[in-house]
């Protein structure tokens with residue numbers, strides 16, 4: 001059976017923290033592939049200004065280019081409204097009945113899990129894979145399979161802030177993505 005790690009996120013923009021986690025989880029758990037899954041509207045960021053999904057997908061495509069184990073799954077962009085993971089996992093399981101799914105989350109999301117939509121039902125249909133993140137606890141009342149990943153204290157928020165302030169972002173995300181951001185004047189205001 002194919003074993004796939006779903007890496008759900010906003011990816012606004014994608015960075016080396018995401019790529020590092022995806023690669024480490026892929027190899028640690030002997031998964032077949034990692035599917036990066038950009039959300040339509042992140043459930044807990046509904047009042048925040050998010051870059052259009054068109055640009056987030058283009059940046060993801062550039063970020064995963066050349067890695068045969070990395071794919072982009074756009075299922076959450078097919079429906080409007082907040083992208084609740086419970087709804088998405090049900091749809092994924094219907095569409096890919098021969099795949100065993102794992103859902104990858106960082107420790108900030110582990111802390112937030114009790115507030116997720118239908119979390120009790122969700123935990124019964126998916127195995128969560130958790131990775132540490134500076135400043136957050138990996139402890140949870142829910143079942144989390146922990147994978148040790150070197151901690152890299154980067155976030156999309158930090159990158160957006162630096163870009164706005166005209167500071168360097170080299171080595172925080174792929175050069176191809178930096179180029180795309182500049183060409184499309186993203187995160188300038």
Ligand SMILES: Nc1ncnc2c1ncn2[C@@H]1O[C@H](COP(=O)(O)OP(=O)(O)OP(=O)(O)O)[C@@H](O)[C@H]1O
Pocket residue numbers: 008009010011012017018021104105106107108109131132133134152153154155156157158
């Ligand atoms: N540096 C990191 N270390 C551990 N987990 C991370 C890291 N960056 C992102 N993640 C995890 O990746 C997933 C997708 O994250 P997301 O796309 O929201 O990036 P982010 O850097 O957290 O963005 P933002 O700063 O805009 O909230 C989440 O589960 C998040 O916890």
Ligand SMILES: O=C(O)c1ccc[n+]([C@@H]2O[C@H](COP(=O)([O-])O)[C@@H](O)[C@H]2O)c1
Pocket residue numbers: 007008009010011037039042043044045083084085086109115116117
């Ligand atoms: O389903 C929920 O209630 C829920 C609440 C918060 C986050 N999520 C999902 O968790 C993933 C990481 O979220 P984010 O906002 O850090 O990119 C992403 O796939 C979100 O859609 C899901």
